[in-house]
Amino acid sequence: MTICVITPFTGLAGDMLLAALVDAGAPLERVRAAVATSGLTGWELHVESLLTHGLTAARAQVAVTDDATSRPAAELIAMAGRVRPAPVADRAVAALRAITEAEGRLHGEPPEHVHLHELGGHDTLVDVIGVCAALDALQVSTVYCGALPLGSGAVRTAHGLLPCPAPATAALLRGARTAGSDLTGETVTPTAAAVLTAVGARFEPPPEFRLLATGYGAGTRTLPDRPNVAVVHLGEPVDTGHRELTVLETNLDDVTGELLGHVVGELLAAGALDAWVTPATMKKGRPAHVLHVLAEPAHATRLGALVLAGTGSLGFREYPVRRTALVRETETVDVLGVPVRRKRGPHGAKPEHDDVVAAARELGLPARVVATIAAGR
Incomplete structure (x- = not known):
């Protein structure tokens, strides 16, 4: 069981999160292979290292031969549904459906009629599947995220200038922890917000954990006074019960x-x-x-x-x-020559019922007698 703790230092985008996870140890080939199973063609994913304000970080870049950015949402969802392994497909589909439902509510359209404009390109699908595949490869079971800094100003969309955060992002972040930011423009993208929704990210302090790895993912924007990065920490929870x-x-x-x-x-x-x-x-x-x-x-x-x-x-x-959960262990005891497993905890032991029944049948004894012997009472 691995937990992932996201620190959105200057914000969060799908490519930033993907780069940070690769920097923390997610195998890039596993990510590429998962994206390829969607049937998407005409793309290449590269992750390069760069130095920004004295910090080495990774940047994910998607090169495409098809630069169309507008597609029906159903098309992207169908491709995500073909992804293998299945848990990656489940999360990717959930993220794209979250985007689709948010866009549908905002524009008064049923989800099956939603047409994605800025989010309809190859890079959206690569980022979404890539992040889900990276989490799966790292065996992440739970994601925690710090407060997301929300920029001010406006963002240009197919519908014209809209306030930041973009309406779709604001809808997807309902219930999330957010904070003001001195940065202008889009600091959290709809793709990142949808992925956080799909993986059930918790906006609360993580439990105690043993730090295993840290990754830094850089965004495309260059800031004058700080690195534009998101940070992920991977760890094993400390067993407190x-x-x-x-x-x-x-x-x-x-x-x-x-x-x-x-x-x-x-x-x-x-x-x-x-x-x-x-x-x-x-x-x-x-x-x-x-x-x-x-x-x-x-x-x-x-x-x-x-x-x-x-x-x-x-x-x-x-x-x-x-x-x-108290610490327990499984041991095997001998009951008149027949092995029976039992679980032992701090306050006693309990034999496995299936083993008790099998032993009782073999020995010709009542199950309650076998259970008493196996429990050591």
């Missing part, structure tokens, strides 16, 4: 018990840390169930989609939780 996780919940009054059991199994197989069902009484006295899913924050979007598809629910609740 606490872990920041996400819970998804949805109320269901029209799903059978058999189907709920199947969905729980599918969620666990898809990477949920736990999934369970509790009975509930809804309005008008209707009996119902609440489906709960405990997940890593980085997997919440994907598992939420599985909840909706598997149950037919129209929505779910999502909130952060802190789990405290």
Whole structure:
């Protein structure tokens, strides 16, 4: 489990974040390979080193043979959906859908009719897929981001001059921590804001972690008095017994018990840390169930989609939780010549139920007797 802490020193753009992740150790060839699986052609991605105000940083540049910047959003989403590995595709699609939905709301269009202007070029797709692939290669499970500095003034778009931050960026940053800046112009791009949304970035102090690597990603703008960079720190959380996780919940009054059991199994197989069902009484006295899913924050979007598809629910609740887990170890004990695994923690030991049942069947004893022997009681 690796965490990524983003410090947007002068702001954040997709190419800055991608460059910083490569500078921190993400393999550039893995990034290029992921982008290539989208079917996008006519592009090259280069990451070069430069010195800016005494600081060595990386700069990501996308060279294209097709300089069109206007495309239907659905076209970019379809290409992102073909990306491999699948977790990279999930995050890239989520980022592009976030952009599409924000643009659609701003311009009064349904998402399927949105046409991206400045964001419709090759570089948007390369940056989005590239960042998601870099995070996947680095095995980042959780992203934390500092307050994003918002510039002032105006930005030129296909719709004319618009205030900074651009309306799409402002819509995507709803709920994020921001701060004023003495810089004018666009300091946070819609691409960066959408990626932060897609990876479930947390705008809160990170937990204690052991620093593994630091990367500096430079933007294209040159500032007179400071380096124009975003910084990423990669680290291993220090094991304090606490872990920041996400819970998804949805109320269901029209799903059978058999189907709920199947969905729980599918969620666990898809990477949920736990999934369970509790009975509930809804309005008008209707009996119902609440489906709960405990997940890593980085997997919440994907598992939420599985909840909706598997149950037919129209929505779910999502909130952060802190789990405290005591140190435990798995050991194997001998029960009358049959091995049985058990988990041992600070306050006792518990045998694995499947092993107990198998041993009981082999020994011809009641399972409760085998469990008592295996537990050492």
